[in-house]
Amino acid sequence: SFDIERSIDDVVSQADSASKCYDDDGRLKRTGSVWTASSHIITAVIGSGVLSLAWAIAQLGWIAGPAVMILFSLVTIYTSSFLADCYRAGDLNSGKRNYTYMDAVRSILGGVNVTFCGIFQYLNLFGIVIGYTIAASISMTAIKRSNCFHESKDKNPCHMSSNQYMIIFGITEIFLSQIPDFDQIWWLSSVAAVMSFTYSIIGLALGIVKVAENGTIMGSLTGISIGAVSETEKIWKTSQALGDIAFAYSYAVVLIEIQDTLKSPPSEAKSMKKATKISIAVTTTFYMLCGCMGYAAFGDAAPGNLLTGFGFYNPFWLVDIANAAIVVHLVGAYQVFSQPIFAFVEKSATQRWSNINREFRIAIPFLPP
Secondary structure, X not given: OHHHHHHHHHHHHHHHHHHHHEOOOOOEOOOEOHHHHHHHHHXXXXXXXXXXXXXXXXXXXXXXXXXXXXXXXXHHHHHHHHHHOOOEEOOOOOOEEOOOHHHHHHHHOOOHHHHHHHHHHHXXXXXXXXXXXXXXXXXXXXXXXXXXXXXXXXXXXXXXXXXXXHHHHHHHHHHHOOOOOHHHHXXXXXXXXXXXXXXXXXXXXXXXXXXXXXXXXXXXXXXXXXXXEOHHXXXXXXXXXXXXXXXXXXXXXXHHHHHOOEOOOOOHHHHHHHHHXXXXXXXXXXXXXXXXXXXXXXXXXXXXXXXXXXXXXXXXXXXXXXXXXXXXXXXXXXXXHHHHHHHHHHHHHHHXXXXXXXXXXXXXXXXXX
């Protein structure tokens, strides 16, 4: 009798130990929180596109520009709330988990919709990471050109290719891509989020200085007027501005993957909704400040990239810091958008070559095991 009781106690103890190490789906216990999810979202949302918002507001004007930003922020919170509820099928606390955006599509829509949505999701992600590679190389080239102009006193045109910087960025991402999954890149997202605030604040500060230098707030209520541009150009640029602002809030393609890092209780949906509200509130605040201050500084002549409006000498080192922050941010953002692609490739390879299932762990210097 004593041996039976001891055996039962051992089984219960082992079950308790397992429950502390594993989640209800048998995977290792998730450790993500509202704050790590917020970091992932901010890293995904606040991209270098924030520097183009002054141009977007210049097309829309003081009334429509800020109004459209607020509208898109509310739409993002609203739609993200629905998507967060799709993480679990059925019951929000105990239903079957959908690990990826495509799993949610398969669970809810099924059929041909899975293939249709999958093609668009992965093409979108692939296009985003290509864009990040190009943007990072442009920022690195801008730093090099800035220093070249400064050293030559504007006598050297400083023409240079961005190809070498594109290769450097790509090699860096190859190493960072060895990080297994979202759970392991929370620190990278945190650094990237800080960097996004860094270059946004620099752009904001330079805009404030420019407004003080001008002695007036530039811009108009309706943006660039017809006459300065043709009616067709006005329609085209207004549409482009709306697209820029809408894209600045886009992160739906990685929302489910971010939510899959959250621990419970509370329910993953509840934590994700809270993280969405926090991150979108922070993002919108920075968007409004940077976009509006940039428009106030340059008016209808606001450049497509706010940093280029300040030239190479006003002050060149501060613009260099902003460009460096953009590069570091894009390093992290690349990983956030690449993880779903890696997961898809690994899952497809496992299904096709099921006999090849051995994993090799590679230690990367300065990174956690």
